[in-house]
Amino acid sequence: MFESIRKHSKVVMFALFLLIIPSFVLVGIDRSYFTGGSPAVARVDGKDITQDEWDNAHRSESDRLRAQTPGMDAKLLDSPQARYATLERMVRDRTLAAAAQKMHFMTSDARLARELQAIPQIAALKRADGSLDTEAYRALVGTQGLTPEGFEARMRQDIAINQVLGGVMNSAISSPAEASLAFNALLQRREVQLALFKSGSFASKVQVTDADVQAYYQAHPAQFQQAEQATVEYVVLDLEAVKASIHLSEDDLRTYYKENLSRLAGQEERRASHILINATKDAPAAERDKARARAEELLAQVRKAPASFAEVARKNSQDGGSAPSGGDLGFFGPGAMVKPFEDAVFKLNKGDISDVVETDFGFHIIELTDIKKPRTPSFEELRPKLEADLKQQQAQRKFAELADGFANAVYEQPEGLSAVAEKFKLKLQTAVGVTRQPAPGASPALASARFLEALFQPESLQTKRNTEAVEIAPSTLAAGRVTAYQAAMTLPLEKSQDKALTLYLADKAAQLARQEGEAKLAAWKATPAAASGLTPPLVISRDQPQGQAQAIVDAVLHAPVDALPAWVGVNLAGDGYAVLKINRILPREELEGARVQAERSQYQQVWTSAEAMAYYELLKQRLKVQIKVPRPSANETGAQAN
Numbered sequence: 001m002f003e004s005i006r007k008h009s010k011v012v013m014f015a016l017f018l019l020i021i022p023s024f025v026l027v028g029i030d031r032s033y034f035t036g037g038s039p040a041v042a043r044v045d046g047k048d049i050t051q052d053e054w055d056n057a058h059r060s061e062s063d064r065l066r067a068q069t070p071g072m073d074a075k076l077l078d079s080p081q082a083r084y085a086t087l088e089r090m091v092r093d094r095t096l097a098a099a100a101q102k103m104h105f106m107t108s109d110a111r112l113a114r115e116l117q118a119i120p121q122i123a124a125l126k127r128a129d130g131s132l133d134t135e136a137y138r139a140l141v142g143t144q145g146l147t148p149e150g151f152e153a154r155m156r157q158d159i160a161i162n163q164v165l166g167g168v169m170n171s172a173i174s175s176p177a178e179a180s181l182a183f184n185a186l187l188q189r190r191e192v193q194l195a196l197f198k199s200g201s202f203a204s205k206v207q208v209t210d211a212d213v214q215a216y217y218q219a220h221p222a223q224f225q226q227a228e229q230a231t232v233e234y235v236v237l238d239l240e241a242v243k244a245s246i247h248l249s250e251d252d253l254r255t256y257y258k259e260n261l262s263r264l265a266g267q268e269e270r271r272a273s274h275i276l277i278n279a280t281k282d283a284p285a286a287e288r289d290k291a292r293a294r295a296e297e298l299l300a301q302v303r304k305a306p307a308s309f310a311e312v313a314r315k316n317s318q319d320g321g322s323a324p325s326g327g328d329l330g331f332f333g334p335g336a337m338v339k340p341f342e343d344a345v346f347k348l349n350k351g352d353i354s355d356v357v358e359t360d361f362g363f364h365i366i367e368l369t370d371i372k373k374p375r376t377p378s379f380e381e382l383r384p385k386l387e388a389d390l391k392q393q394q395a396q397r398k399f400a401e402l403a404d405g406f407a408n409a410v411y412e413q414p415e416g417l418s419a420v421a422e423k424f425k426l427k428l429q430t431a432v433g434v435t436r437q438p439a440p441g442a443s444p445a446l447a448s449a450r451f452l453e454a455l456f457q458p459e460s461l462q463t464k465r466n467t468e469a470v471e472i473a474p475s476t477l478a479a480g481r482v483t484a485y486q487a488a489m490t491l492p493l494e495k496s497q498d499k500a501l502t503l504y505l506a507d508k509a510a511q512l513a514r515q516e517g518e519a520k521l522a523a524w525k526a527t528p529a530a531a532s533g534l535t536p537p538l539v540i541s542r543d544q545p546q547g548q549a550q551a552i553v554d555a556v557l558h559a560p561v562d563a564l565p566a567w568v569g570v571n572l573a574g575d576g577y578a579v580l581k582i583n584r585i586l587p588r589e590e591l592e593g594a595r596v597q598a599e600r601s602q603y604q605q606v607w608t609s610a611e612a613m614a615y616y617e618l619l620k621q622r623l624k625v626q627i628k629v630p631r632p633s634a635n636e637t638g639a640q641a642n
Contacts, residue, residue, distance in 0.1 A: 042091050045098040045623040049090055058086040080632035091627060092616070093161070099619050100160040107156040115159060116152075168615045172608040179603035189541040189586040192556050193534040194548075195520065199576040202512040206505050216504040217493050223503060224496045228488040230434045232455055234480030235417050235426045236445050237406045238473075242395040245425050248387060256390050257379050264382055266374035267334055272345050272366050273327035275302075275312060276319040279362040295356045295363035302353055302365065309353065309367045318362070331372055341366070399475050407469035410479040414465040417481055430483075448472035451480065461485050510574050517577030521569040524579065528565065534581060552578055561585060 040048035062077040076082060116122050121140060125133045134148075141151040217224060257264075275298055279291035298316055302309045310326025317323040334342065341364060344357045348368035357364040379386075402424065409420045421428040431446055433439075436456050438447040445451055454460065454467040460482055469477045493500065524531040538546050545553045555570040559582055566582040591599070619625075 041627070041629045042087060043624070043626045043628070044091060044094040045625075047094070047098075049087070049094065054083075054087050054090065057090055058083050061086050061089075084629070084632055087627065087629065091625060095616070095619055095623055095625055096161045096164045097157065098623055099164045100157075103164065105160040105163045107159040111159060112152060112156055115155060164619075165612045165615065169608050169612050172604070172611040174600075174604050174607040176600055178607075179600045182603055183599050184588055187541050187543055187588060188557065189539050189544075189588065190556050190561075191537050191539050191583045191586060193537055193581045193583065194552070195517075195531070195533045195535070195579040195581075197513040197517040197520070197577040197579075199506060199509040199513045199574060202509040202516070202576075203505055205512055206508040208501070208504060208508075213497070213500050213504050214493060216507070217496065217500040220503070221490050224491050224499065226486075226489055226491050227435045227437075228456075229432075229486045230455065230461070230482045231430070231432045231484040232434050232446075232480050232482050233417055233428055233430045234445055234451075234478055235410075235421050235424075235428055236472075236476065236478045237399070237402065237424060237426060237469075238476040239392070239395045239399055241424070241426055242399050242402065243391045246391050246394050246398065248390055248394075252390065253383065253386050254379060256386055257382060260389075261376065264385070265376050268374060269331040269333045269372040270345055270368060271331045271370035271372070272329050272348075272368050273309060273313060274319065274322065274329060274341075274367070275309075275317040275327055275365040276322075276361065277316075277363045278318040281360040292356065292358070292363050295365060299353070299356055299365050302367075306351075306353060306367075327367070328369070331370070396475065403469075403477060406477055406479070410466045410469055414463075417466060417479065420466075420479070444476070445472055445478040445480070448478070451478050455480050455482055506574055510576060513576035514571060517569060517579055521567060521579045524581075525567045528567075528581075531581065537583060539586060549575070552580065556580055556582060 038050040038052040041051050041054050042049040062082075065077060122132075122137065125136045125140065127133055138148055141148055144151065146154070275295070277291045277295045277298070279288045283291075298312060302312050310328075313327030314323055317327050319327070322329055334346070336342070337345065338359050338361075340357055340359050344354045344364075344366055345368060348354060348366070350368055350371055352368050354364075354366040354368075357366060406420070406424060409423060410417065413419050417428055420426070429443070429445075431443070434446060434452070434455070436452055438449065438452065448470070451467075451470045451472050454470050457467070459465070460467055464482055466479055466481045469479045472478050520531075538548075540546050540548060540553060540556050542553065542557065548556075549572060551570055551572060555568050555578075559566050559568045559580070561582060564582065564584055568580040568582065570578040570580060572578055
């Protein structure tokens with residue numbers, strides 16, 4: 001029955017459409033049908049954040065991150081930890097917004113104007129007369145899906161919200177003494193001697209029998225687990241596969257050559273000289289008027305005697321770099337100069353002198369002295385590039401056309417991928433020993449967490465049918481099928497004998513090392529003079545661990561030092577045991593002024609962040625903030641439940 005429905009899915013969908021729509025017409029659609037059933041996942045100041053709002057916010061955030069970093073593993077964005085981080089950001093934003101509203105924080109027009117002008121992309125839209133290019137501004141904010149009014153409303157809200165924590169952060173004060181005390185404790189130095197009892201030194205002392213190995217094997221079954229494995233077949237549709245199916249004719253290449261010759265040949269370069277009268281954009285109007293008048297005088301002078309341009313530039317130009325060479329700027333292409341200057345240069349004919357040109361630097365008189373046209377490369381010279389470029393373009397267009405067909409084909413022919421591979425001229429690939437986690441050196445498809453997740457879905461494992469088409473990278477789809485599956489299992493002892501023996505020996509050697517170390521520690525505490533085999537003194541600190549294991553560094557710095565020397569034992573697990581003798585505490589080395597200042601600045605930043613976080617927690621209490629979803633554990637990998 002289900003197979004029949006699968007084959008005639010479009011007919012079934014149409015029938016359901018005819019049945020469902022009249023019910024909506026007769027009964028009506030309650031708004032709560034779409035929104036009311038979404039459970040609350042958090043609450044701020046009496047207002048709920050719903051599951052739907054959370055899902056939409058996380059989807060938007062994931063899309064933004066994928067656009068910024070196309071190669072990012074989508075599995076990271078879909079993890080419970082990433083989703084929970086989005087919820088926490090939503091709660092934080094709403095908490096601060098509610099606090100700003102209750103505190104009646106407002107953003108004046110003048111403050112908004114200052115903040116907008118501080119944004120480089122908006123500042124660049126100012127015209128020479130100081131006015132804003134409104135059309136360009138509208139286009140800029142439109143890239144964020146906003147109107148100017150909507151963008152400015154958001155800016156006002158952001159400014160108001162920033163004031164909530166801004167007062168706390170701007171008033172946080174820490175003293176140099178506090179910074180010094182904190183860093184002295186954090187980077188304290190201790191002189192220590194060590195005696196290491198390494199497991200490897202005790203391996204020969206271990207007496208082992210078959211019964212011992214068997215007992216170890218039975219007591220530690222998790223160490224002999226073989227992960228679930230699958231044998232799979234899969235196909236990949238990507239741009240390279242599409243390119244392989246594209247055959248370009250000579251006419252196609254020659255037409256592309258003619259249409260793109262100007263681009264492929266390179267850019268025209270122009271050589272110009274100029275006379276500059278300085279007047280910065282923020283100079284008083286009277287000063288700029290005076291500079292313009294002087295430029296007009298010099299323009300009249302060189303127009304009367306064009307041959308004198310270089311001499312006039314040497315004597316009058318205020319561009320110290322080019323004036324000594326008669327104002328010569330050399331050859332340059334588009335994009336090398338500020339826009340008003342460039343526009344003027346590329347409108348001139350060779351030998352022409354421009355009108356006065358105004359830029360942020362002042363007023364220019366420009367003479368175009370030469371034009372360098374790019375050499376036109378022949379068709380044969382460019383053939384390899386033409387073929388690569390045209391194939392890339394056609395492959396991108398064709399991929400978009402093929403993607404839907406590929407997705408439909410793997411769904412409509414679920415019992416295997418041979419027909420799909422033949423239809424789309426793809427290589428049918430196979431792999432054995434595939435696990436849920438990417439293996440080192442795996443192919444791009446089998447290194448994709450999303451694709452592996454699709455392969456190991458319960459339905460895929462049970463039915464051995466094709467997965468859906470999975471996007472594993474930009475312009476790359478993969479579909480696969482599990483052809484054989486082996487569930488996770490504990491390997492029998494006969495297949496794990498060598499491993500069990502190795503692990504048993506290591507475990508017993510570590511036990512002997514620990515016993516020897518603990519005995520020495522007790523003896524040396526009782527009779528310090530009897531201690532032997534200690535290393536020469538080492539000075540250890542958090543920033544200079546001297547190559548020691550983290551467990552040793554932690555033990556040295558955490559040990560009580562009320563009475564010195566102090567003796568401490570450290571269990572190094574499989575590596576053995578260490579006995580530490582802490583001789584003395586050393587003062588930190590004298591710091592130069594710059595480093596002292598850097599530490600104070602760093603401490604101030606940490607202190608400011610701590611003050612802001614404490615105030616934020618207070619706001620959460622006042623606004624009765626609740627997050628109703630439990631925080632996922634660090635090793636949780638399942639999808640967040642809806």
